[in-house]
Amino acid sequence: MALHTLNQPPGNTQCLERCLNALSDGDALLLIEDGVLATLPAHASRFDAIAANVSLFALQADLDARGLNVLKDARFTVVDDGGFVDLACEQDKVVSWY
Amino acid sequence: MSDKKKVLIINRRAPYGRSNARDSLDVALTCGVFEMPISLLFADDGVFQLLGGHQAKDIGQKNLSANLAALPMYDIDQLFVCESSLNTHGLASDQLDHNPTVVDHNAIQQLIQSHDVVLTF
Amino acid sequence: MALVVNGTPIEVDDEGYLVSLSDWSEAVAEEIARTEQVELSxxxxxxxxxxxxxxxxxxxxxxxxxxxxxxxxxxxxxxxxxxxxxxxxxxxxxxxxxxxxxxxxxxxxx
CATH class of the missing domain: 1.10.10.370 (DsrC protein, C-terminal domain)
Known part of the structure; x- marks a missing residue:
């Protein structure tokens, strides 16, 4: 199982699609940097097709920086830097999409 | 040998415009020197790294094709290319050098699962 | 740094590698080998x-x-x-x- 990180905004559709297509059951996806823009409800449908057993996270500091903490879609769990580390430790590898 | 980590290198950037392709190859060859099992996946704009007939001299760079051709000398022979990326660019696998195996999204998920370390370039 | 081969200076780097690959000849190889104490067979x-x-x-x-x-x-x-x-x-x-x-x-x- 893998932790996938994505740091590109949804406007970079190629990167987002590449990442979503690479997710398997049991993986975790953490949105960081501009990646957190994809937490907006308007983009929620992009995440409909991915495996039901993929858990979705977004990094708190990046959400806060962009004023997205109150706007984000409910299916994303907010984690701080410590939570990022925990996710990386729980999974057996990290795959970085950028 | 069994204690060596299996490394998957995912190449998503076109050659020459940035250093990603060159950096990736350096990592692959270095892993090869340590006899680590390595697989290379080419996806998105990375599929252009495999296109035949590179002539990079006039842009002041080394031919990536010539360097990739050396991979078998480093015992690196697991090359994969993303089918949908080929379709995006209107390319067919017979236009590519180095005999990559064409893979779909499911096969790519399995590649990620079956390797211990995944590096993206 | 430079080697001298048949009276011609050949530029090499700090570690003794040729600066310009087109300078190479068998005579240059013999001279590099000599500085490395290798006799070419x-x-x-x-x-x-x-x-x-x-x-x-x-x-x-x-x-x-x-x-x-x-x-x-x-x-x-x-x-x-x-x-x-x-x-x-x-x-x-x-x-x-x-x-x-x-x-x-x-x-x-x-």
Whole structure:
């Protein structure tokens, strides 16, 4: 199982699609940097097709920086830097999409 | 040998415009020197790294094709290319050098699962 | 730094590799080998030709592993062995053979 990180905004559709297509059951996806823009409800449908057993996270500091903490879609769990580390430790590898 | 980590290198950037392709190859060859099992996946704009007939001299760079051709000398022979990326660019696998195996999204998920370390370039 | 071969100065870098690969000739190879205390035999020349062919084909100087493989493919399995190359080009065969063959230092040679 893998932790996938994505740091590109949804406007970079190629990167987002590449990442979503690479997710398997049991993986975790953490949105960081501009990646957190994809937490907006308007983009929620992009995440409909991915495996039901993929858990979705977004990094708190990046959400806060962009004023997205109150706007984000409910299916994303907010984690701080410590939570990022925990996710990386729980999974057996990290795959970085950028 | 069994204690060596299996490394998957995912190449998503076109050659020459940035250093990603060159950096990736350096990592692959270095892993090869340590006899680590390595697989290379080419996806998105990375599929252009495999296109035949590179002539990079006039842009002041080394031919990536010539360097990739050396991979078998480093015992690196697991090359994969993303089918949908080929379709995006209107390319067919017979236009590519180095005999990559064409893979779909499911096969790519399995590649990620079956390797211990995944590096993206 | 410079070597002098037949009265002509040939520029080399701090480690003794040719600055301009087009400066290479058999006489230059002999001179580089002399500074490295290697006396070139026919066996040396066969290996030098292999590593120059490798560079021509793959556009980089090989690390040890592909070097051994290339020598084995070109000259026979009995010669495609580290020990054989260590005898001809002591200490670090891939680096020393590249230097004498007028190639850049192998970048992935650790």
């Amino acid at each position: 026919e066996e040396h020349w066969a290996v030098i030709n292999v590593i120059r062919d490798f560079y021509q084909t793959f556009e980089h100087a090989p690390a040890m592993r592909p070097f051994v493989k290339a020598v084995g493919q070109a000259l026979g399995a009995d010669k495609g062995k580290s020990i054989y190359l260590m005898k001809l080009f002591p200490d670090s065969p891939a680096k020393l053979a590249a230097k004498i063959a007028g190639l850049p230092k192998p970048t992935n040679c650790l």
